[in-house]
Amino acid sequence: MNETAAHRVRAEIDLAALRANVRSLRAHAPDAAFMAVVKADAYGHGMVPCARAALEAGATWVGTATPEEALALRAAGVEGRLMCWLWTPGGPWREGVEADLDMSVSGMWALTEVTAAAREAGRTARVQLKADTGLGRNGCTPADWPELVAAALRAEAEGLVRVTGLWSHFACADEPGHPSIAAQLTVFREMVAYAEGQGVRPEVRHIANSPGTLTLPETHFDLVRPGIAMYGISPSPEVGTPADFGLRPVMTLSASLALVKHVPAGLGVSYGHHYVTSGETTLGLVPAGYGDGIPRHASGTGPVLVAGKWRTVAGRVAMDQFVVDLGGDEPPAGAEAVLFGPGDRGEPTAEDWARAAGTIAYEIVTRVGSRVPRVFVNERTQPGEM
Structure with missing residues (x-):
């Protein structure tokens, strides 16, 4: 697009700022892999250019909410590890398998659909099991976790899936000291330990979002998933401004x-x-x-x-x-x-x-x-x- 053209209204996206934000966030979690979350058109900033810029700055994973977003990134030529997590029954599982997506599974229905898609495609599906550790939104509850883990291991033994990750999401990480943070972290560790005790060997375990990445080093595990902070916006204005966190609005x-x-x-x-x-x-x-x-x-x-x-x-x-x-x-x-x-x-x-x-x-x-x-x-x- 011609940058000098007159516009009724325009959103200027500074990709140098985005790259600098990625580098700053990586410095907060130097021992963890970095997933650049670009859901919802990169929080309104433009999904494909932002994904590419983040990868240039050292991100090794890209994350989206919907499979359609992830498949659009693949169609645009974005390579590497690409995860999506908001599935509904009848979703494009086979397309996800064939595009080598890492696909989140929160319940038995999803595991059933992804294994069927893997059979149809004749390829092993990469899946990540999501634990509901207390957000009460998506994810498998502790009560249902043993059933999901056992079924995933059976599918893995058949060569239909590879469990690449175990993960969860915080409810109140933007409120430092909130009691739910420690409670969720305890539940996550217990659910990960159970899955690994049963034989799951994940590549990555992850729970840290933007505020977790910035303020909770004990949550970094193998991978962090910054979203809003990557775009230079503080996830917790009460705790710090973008500048306080080494970030610049994009x-x-x-x-x-x-x-x-x-x-x-x-x-x-x-x-x-x-x-x-x-x-x-x-x-x-x-x-x-x-x-x-x-x-x-x-x-x-x-x-x-x-x-x-x-x-x-x-x-x-x-x-x-x-x-x-x-x-x-x-x-x-x-x-x-x-x-x-x-x-x-x-x-x-x-x-x-x-x-x-x-x-x-x-x-x-x-x-x-x-x-x-x-x-x-x-x-x-x-x-x-x-």
Whole structure:
């Protein structure tokens, strides 16, 4: 894509920042392999370029939620170890086997389907058994673990599967000291010990997500799975900023003002007239709305940098646009409005938008819509960068 072309709205993705984040995160877990999690289009950043950049920076695994995401990476030529974990009955198991995916199994139905796919394909399936150690979401409970382990070992003896991993996921790793962390870690160790005692020989055992990688070295085991931190966003703002963790935000979301106009006092702005001008002023029209992923919950609160000053969304965010009160300033139509970025130029960050919308920064970047072009910069590794 032409980086100099004018855009209604654009998300600039700094791949040099992503590579630097991967290197910084690897330094937090130097003895563990690194899985770059690129689910949900790399948290809105662009799955294929981000996966490639992470691998260039030393990641040895790539992780996705859905098999469709993993198969799309394979189709794009991404090689190496590729894991996916959110399966539903009737999923593309055979395609996964043939693409050499590492496929997560959380229950007997999934093991039944993957072994059938392996028979059809005439190839051994790589599977990882997921333990529910206390998140209460996906994964096999301790009560059902013996049955799943025994069935996986039988399938392995038949040559249908190879159990490559044992893994789990934390519920509260972003809250240091939360009692569930130690409790889950104990359960994970017990479930791993049971499986290994029965004869499972996994290549990797893993439970550490972004906060685990950054703050819980005892959770690193054989592999860590950073997601949001790889994109330069703190998984626990209460504990530290991105800079505190050696990270830099990767996405900058900006737009070109579509209109600047003088208006009188008492003018209602946007749907419902929840904002009324207090005096003569100028309004700027930002051509991005909830159809682009701008949270409607940030109506009246979302911050935007225009002409060197923070402005606030005036009134409701509409589907395609919102308004800012420029307070009499007169930037030209086409002037840049920066919704969020690293903060270097005084612009808001994704965390600022999260606070404005009452959510988390994960959602702010991930929800940026498909009609917003991703413009990738610093795609090539520069001399001396590594």
